[in-house]
Amino acid sequence: MSDAASAPLSEFELIRRYFTRPAQKAALGVGDDCALLEARPGHLLAISTDMLVSGRHFFPDVSPEALGHKALAVNLSDLAAMGAEPRAFTLALALPEADPDWLAGLARGMLALADAHGCELIGGDTTRGPLNLCLTVFGDVPPQAALRRDAARAGDDIWVSGTLGDARLALGDCRGEWLLPEPEFTQVRERMERPTPRVALGLALRGVAHAALDISDGLLGDLGHILERSQVGALVDVDALPRSTVLAQQPADLQLECLLAGGDDYELCFTAPAGARDAVRAIGRRLELPLARAGSITAEPGLRLVNRWGSPIAYAGRSFDHFAPG
Amino acid sequence: MSDAASAPLSEFELIRRYFTRPAQKAALGVGDDCALLEARPGHLLAISTDMLVSGRHFFPDVSPEALGHKALAVNLSDLAAMGAEPRAFTLALALPEADPDWLAGLARGMLALADAHGCELIGGDTTRGPLNLCLTVFGDVPPQAALRRDAARAGDDIWVSGTLGDARLALGDCRGEWLLPEPEFTQVRERMERPTPRVALGLALRGVAHAALDISDGLLGDLGHILERSQVGALVDVDALPRSTVLAQQPADLQLECLLAGGDDYELCFTAPAGARDAVRAIGRRLELPLARAGSITAEPGLRLVNRWGSPIAYAGRSFDHFAPG
Numbered sequence: 001m002s003d004a005a006s007a008p009l010s011e012f013e014l015i016r017r018y019f020t021r022p023a024q025k026a027a028l029g030v031g032d033d034c035a036l037l038e039a040r041p042g043h044l045l046a047i048s049t050d051m052l053v054s055g056r057h058f059f060p061d062v063s064p065e066a067l068g069h070k071a072l073a074v075n076l077s078d079l080a081a082m083g084a085e086p087r088a089f090t091l092a093l094a095l096p097e098a099d100p101d102w103l104a105g106l107a108r109g110m111l112a113l114a115d116a117h118g119c120e121l122i123g124g125d126t127t128r129g130p131l132n133l134c135l136t137v138f139g140d141v142p143p144q145a146a147l148r149r150d151a152a153r154a155g156d157d158i159w160v161s162g163t164l165g166d167a168r169l170a171l172g173d174c175r176g177e178w179l180l181p182e183p184e185f186t187q188v189r190e191r192m193e194r195p196t197p198r199v200a201l202g203l204a205l206r207g208v209a210h211a212a213l214d215i216s217d218g219l220l221g222d223l224g225h226i227l228e229r230s231q232v233g234a235l236v237d238v239d240a241l242p243r244s245t246v247l248a249q250q251p252a253d254l255q256l257e258c259l260l261a262g263g264d265d266y267e268l269c270f271t272a273p274a275g276a277r278d279a280v281r282a283i284g285r286r287l288e289l290p291l292a293r294a295g296s297i298t299a300e301p302g303l304r305l306v307n308r309w310g311s312p313i314a315y316a317g318r319s320f321d322h323f324a325p326g
Numbered sequence: 327m328s329d330a331a332s333a334p335l336s337e338f339e340l341i342r343r344y345f346t347r348p349a350q351k352a353a354l355g356v357g358d359d360c361a362l363l364e365a366r367p368g369h370l371l372a373i374s375t376d377m378l379v380s381g382r383h384f385f386p387d388v389s390p391e392a393l394g395h396k397a398l399a400v401n402l403s404d405l406a407a408m409g410a411e412p413r414a415f416t417l418a419l420a421l422p423e424a425d426p427d428w429l430a431g432l433a434r435g436m437l438a439l440a441d442a443h444g445c446e447l448i449g450g451d452t453t454r455g456p457l458n459l460c461l462t463v464f465g466d467v468p469p470q471a472a473l474r475r476d477a478a479r480a481g482d483d484i485w486v487s488g489t490l491g492d493a494r495l496a497l498g499d500c501r502g503e504w505l506l507p508e509p510e511f512t513q514v515r516e517r518m519e520r521p522t523p524r525v526a527l528g529l530a531l532r533g534v535a536h537a538a539l540d541i542s543d544g545l546l547g548d549l550g551h552i553l554e555r556s557q558v559g560a561l562v563d564v565d566a567l568p569r570s571t572v573l574a575q576q577p578a579d580l581q582l583e584c585l586l587a588g589g590d591d592y593e594l595c596f597t598a599p600a601g602a603r604d605a606v607r608a609i610g611r612r613l614e615l616p617l618a619r620a621g622s623i624t625a626e627p628g629l630r631l632v633n634r635w636g637s638p639i640a641y642a643g644r645s646f647d648h649f650a651p652g
Contacts, residue, residue, distance in 0.1 A: 032475050032555075033407035033539050034372035036467070039365025046360035047448065049462055051418035053455030081359035092377035092460045122373065125460075129379030134418045134451075134460035136375055141362070149358050213359050229358075 014098055018107040019091065019121060035122035037088060043140040046084035050075050054131040058193075059174065064102045066193040067133070068109025073197045074216065075137040076117060077266040080202030081214040083147040084139030086119035094129035117199055147205060147212035147270065152230035154299035156210055156271035159280060160292050161198050163244045164219060165255065166191035168262025178254070184246045191244075195266040201291075204283045205270055212270035218261040220303065220315075223269055227303060236295035238315075239308035260305075260315055271297050340424055344433040345417065345447060361448035363414060369466040372410035376401050380457040384519075385500065390428045392519040393459070394435025399523045400542065401463040402443060403592040406528030407540040409473040410465030412445035420455035443525055473531060473538035473596065478556035480625035482536055482597035485606060486618050487524050489570045490545060491581065492517035494588025504580070510572045517570075521592040527617075530609045531596055538596035544587040546629065546641075549595055553629060562621035564641075565634035586631075586641055597623050 039045060052071050054060050072089065079086050091110070095103075114121060119137065170192040173180045180188070198214070205212060211226050219241070227234055241259045248255070272280055277293070284291035298304075305313040365371060378397050380386050398415065405412050417436070421429075440447060445463065496518040499506045506514070524540070531538060537552050545567070553560055567585045574581070598606055603619070610617035624630075631639040 033404040034374040034410060034465070036370040036372055036408075036469075036472060038370055038469075044362040044364055045371065046362055047416060047462075047464075048360040049416040049418045049449060049451050049460070051420055051451045051453055051455075051458070051460060053420050053453050053458075056453060056455055078359040082362075084360060090373060090375040090462060092375045092462075094377055094379050094458060123375060125375050125377045127377055127379050127382060129377075129382055129458065130456035132377070132379075132420060132455065132458045132460075134375070134377060134458075136373075136416060136462040138373075139360070143362075143364075146362060 014100075014103060014126060017100075018103050019124065035088070035090065037122065037138065040140045042142060044143050044146065046079055046082045046139040046141050046146070047136065048075055048078035048082075049134065049136040050078065051132065051134040060131075062193060064105030065109035068106040068111075069113050069194050071133045071135055072110050072113045072119070072137075073195045074266060075135045076113070076119065076197035076199055077195070077214040077216070079137055079139035080197050080199045081147065081212050081268055082139070082141060083145050083202045083206045083212065084141040085203060086117040086199060087138045087140055088120045088122045089114065089135055089137040090122060091124040092134040093124065093126045094132040095126070096128070096131055142206075145206035147202065147209055149211055149213055149226050150229040152211035152226050152232050152271040152297045153273070154232055154297055156273055156297040157277065157293050158223070158234060158236065158295040158297060159209075159270050159272060160215075160219070160242055160267055160294050161201055161289055162196075162265070162267045163242045163247070163290070164215065164265050164267060165247045165258030165262045166244050167195065167264035168258040169247055169250065171264070180246070188244070188246055192264055195264065197266060198268045198289070200287050201268055201283070201289060204287065205268075205272075208276050208279050208283065209270040209272045212268055215263070215265050215267050215269055217263045219269060220260045224303060226269070226271065227301070230297075231301070233298040233301040234295055234303045235298055236303065236305050237308060238305050238313050240292055240294040242290055242292040242294070256313075256315060340426075340429060340452060343426075344429050345450065361414070361416065363448065363464065366466045368468060370469050370472065372405055372408045372465040372467050372472070373462065374401055374404035374408075375460065375462040376404065377458065377460040386457075388519060390431030391435035394432040394437075395439050395520050397459045397461055398436050398439045398445070398463075399521045400592060401461045402439070402445065402523035402525055403521070403540040403542070405463055405465035406523050406525045407473065407538050407594055408465070408467055409471050409528045409532045409535075409538065410467040411529060412443040412525060413464045413466055414446045414448045415440065415461055415463040416448060417450040418460040419450065419452045420458040421452070422454065422457055468532075471532035473528065473535055475537055475539055475552050476555040478537035478552050478558050478597040478623045479599070480558055480623055482599055482623040483603065483619050484549070484560060484562065484621040484623060485535075485596050485598060486541075486545070486568055486593060486620050487527055487615055488522075488591070488593040489568045489573070489616070490541065490591050490593060491573045491584030491588040492570050493521070493590035494584040495573055495576065497590070506572070514570070514572055518590055521590065523592060524594045524615070526613050527594055527609070527615060530613065531594075531598075534602050534605050534609065535596040535598045538594055541589070541591050541593050541595055543589045545595060546586045550629060552595070552597065553627070556623075557627070559624040559627040560621055560629050561624055562629065562631050563634060564631050564639050566618055566620040568616055568618040568620070582639075582641060
């Protein structure tokens, strides 16, 4: 809503310099009113959008490379949770100022991850405003292979990839809730700032898993979405939840908090029939990614937590909610 | 990055209450990791994303209905400029607080326009943060029918739909740059707050127009993109630029400023061969939308402004740039 005098580096220049590359797989990329994308025959287009806000999804002083990586990673994670193959993305960006060095770092972090997954930047928008990144990602998935939240069945095993809770552990240190020794903090901070989207796992689970989602808001809340959509319940063995050696050294209560309610891990939680256990384990070995069986889907509704001996575990925490008082 | 205690109205509740409706044309809508969209055979998917920031794209006290309308309208306008038929959209929303009345108004304004164009809300994201709306829209367009910015040819006529400059005229009043009498202000404010995306025009121009875009940043800057991409120049008759009776009553300099550099009009500017004049006029009659022929594309590069007698017009203003000093 503001008219213009000359600026040191214009909006159009900024975009061109750091983010525009020739269209590769898209029919038309950055620079027109719309990008044009050709559908892959026999596939649906999986679409997800995520908005990242300073102070809520990242600290204001995070390195721009890490931020660029994370902004795309959390979106690719949604594709992974659907069993979709990354294809392209758009980036809308509100910036308080046009800092070329910062933008160059952001582009480096984002485009390196994009290249690693063959995911092309096809369009976007840039404006001045409080720092905000909104990405929309596009992926291909055959209709029958999509890993939907409503597909869990009673008797399914519940699986979790990688380890849970490190991002929450790092966040607590940054906030002063607790203090970790330096090498441990460095290790878990990497998980918070540079999450790994489990794209290859999502693709490998096509035809094997029933339901899946990525753990962004904490296992309890996210698994709750599967239960609600699939109209089933779950029994979760908290001792079987996979954790890093750093987290395993923490007090039991803190471990539980990080494992059950720690967001930002971007591991996959999925359900698969008991007959698929060998297939799931083979996928884990092939991808060199630990896959832990940590419970089962029940016909009876509700989510029950037990320990390794089957005794009920009380847990009063709640899942992440962006509108809860910070 | 904040864990949660209970909140009066949770993020998930908010979304569900105001924005979730059953999937219609999409294979899978709001509520999973991704939405799933089936491509229309023989069509490309046109994709555009726009981010709206408070104080820059709208005034903080704008009515939520008007904001909901405008946020989708500016995105539909991008589809129109491509000759694409609206199909679906995603909405990412950062809100400083979760105000149910405000959200209900936003949803009303947005979904009314969406319904009018058969454009389904298929997914989104909500977070707390400085007010920000990021929409990504999807439309269908046959590959050969897309109205691209690089398709203008020397000898083409330049056409403009509707009238230009009213949104800029209203903005200047709001900012105190000038003062309009009340009925005139009300009329032009409607253009600023509730722009009409020229979707039907974009569709009608398939196979008729060469290049097209929507005028969001001002005619000069936007037309400049066509010239640059098509490697051509233009001769524009400023007296032929269409304006409302309100704007036509303003001083000549102000008219020029609003016509040439006033953003936010969301009219289409398109080029078409001289042989298509009758076809273009017929489209205008059918849609009851004035279409003005206001210049021509030249082989010689550069943009020259002339008056009705062909005499050069000097104009020192510049186009809208979101990073120019406000």
